[in-house]
Amino acid sequence: MTEELKAIAVIGEQVESFKNLLGEKADSKAIEKLNTDIEALKTGIDSMTEKQVDKSIEKINEAVTKLHAQVEKLLEEQADQKEATKTAAKPGEIITSAQVKEFVDATFKDGQKTKDNARIEIKAPETFGYPTFFQGAAGTPDYTAFTGRYIDPKLQERKRKRNLILDYFDIQTINVPTLVYLIKVEIGDTNPTSGDPGGAAWILSGAAKPKRSFRVTTGTAEAKKVAIFGTVEDKLLRDVPSLENWIREDFMDEMRETINDGLLNNNPSVNANAPLGLKTNAIQYSATPAYDEAIADPNYIDDLIATFALMAFNKEEAGMAFISSDVYYRIMHLKATDGKWLNNNLVYVTANNELYIAGVHVVWVDEEDVPSTHVLVIGRDLGFKIKAYGPMVFERGLNGTDFREDKTSYRGYQEFLTYFPENRENSVLYDTWANIEAAITLVP
Amino acid sequence: MSNRLDNTRIVTFEENYPKDAKPGKEIYLKGSTHPVHFKTVEKLEAKKVKMKVEKFDEKAEVAKAKLEFEKQSKKED
Secondary structure, three states, X not given: OOHHHHHHHHHHHHHHHHHHXXXXXXXXXXXXXXXXXXXXXXXXXXXXXXXXXXXXXXXXXXXXXHHHHHHHHHHXXXXXXXXXXXXXXXXXXXXXXXXXXXXXXXXXXXOEEOOOOOOOOOOOOOOOOHHHHOOEOOEOOOOXXXXXXXXXXXXXXXXXXXXXXXXXXXXXXXXXOEEEEEEEEOOOOOEOOOOEOEOOOOOOOOOOOOOEOOEEEXXXXXXXXXXXXXXXXXXXXXXXXXXXXXXXXXXHHHHHHHHHHHHHHOXXXXXXXXXXXXXXXOEXXXXXXXXXXXXXXXXXXXXXXXXXXXXXXXXXXXXXXXXXXXXXXHHHHOEOOOOOEOOOOOEEEOOOOOEEEOOEEEEEEOOOOOOOOEEEEXXXXXXXXXXXXXXXXXXXXXXXXXXXXXXXXXXXXXXXXXXXXXXXXXXXXXXXXXXXXXXXXXXX | OOHHHHHEEEEEEOOOEOOOOOOOOOOEOOOOXXXXXXXHXXXXXXXXXXXXXXXXXXXXXXXXXXXXXXXXXXXXX
């Protein structure tokens, strides 16, 4: 098809669209004449002279221009009509009360309905709101597709208890699983009946010097393992990228809790798989001479100072006292008989809310570790020793049928050794407030 | 052998201590059982406090605790 024929075809299409726009108002004769002219030009273009073609195109253009003017006029009329009928009620449009009154007056004359089909339907426009705005073919849509959403990456979990052992005790790491500790035993053969080791004495010059001897023995501690294990489907690991971190944190937290419990409370005679616990061989309170039934109506502060005195009496020195959180705050609440707070050089709280009583740091811990009924006091030079055999381990790997079943397993473990030489047991005291008070209370 | 276990007595009080303490001010309540240091027990005995005193039976206590621990471990398995 030549360029001329293409242009003629476009004009034909234009005429057709004008005809559709004008609809009933279209001048069918004029359009028919125009189509005839276009068809004649299309078929005769090859046999026509240039002059004839120009004339025919000019004629067609004139007719198209007229038609276009007609279309423009029609569109203007439609716009005017729309403007003029703006007050007419249409579905979804707001109408005024005057319009309603006009409609009713025209429809009901003298109490009679004048138009059978006339009806008035009042419908309030909708408020844009979540319950109606978001609609989906299958019921409730996921409106976050429109609004977006923020995922807080923190996994919310229960608050775990504080860790008395891991927070407050010095734990060194060693690289062998067995520890041997040396104990000095003060016995000798100078007096076979008493095993007296002898010692220095004041003597006359030239007299025989007193003999002295002692022996040594050893104690042994073996590493005990705390461990945890879990298996996860690979699909879950792929779809939830944070899962591995969550498992790591959970396993670590679980192990830390178990480590605390074992190192604090375990009696190896009960559970031979766990190491000796701090409390197991702790001493109980017994009154020293100055405190023996010497305090009238004692309170927690009196009780604590009495335990520090016992430690000093036993050649140890109180370094830290662990009490339950509620007793801690109860102490801060204590008042003297004149109603003043007991906060002075003996009992004081630092700017960091650290409580010191008679120079000993008093720490609050959770009820599970030290109940409200009890107090735990440890010496500054603590006889109870804790060592870790290697660091805490968290590893992933394939276990059993994991590979075949698309699973991954995780394990965590660590090993600890503890020992508490018998001659240093006075460096840990664990007893009830009641027992301390029974020993120090002045009862008439 | 630890000091604590050697020195501990299990005391069951048959009256409040102190006997004349105001309600809420008692140190030991009637009917309650406490592990108490033997030196304190001696003081109480000297005051003729009505109570039942037993030596701490470490073997029996350990056996009881072990049984409980084993039962618990089986549950967790």
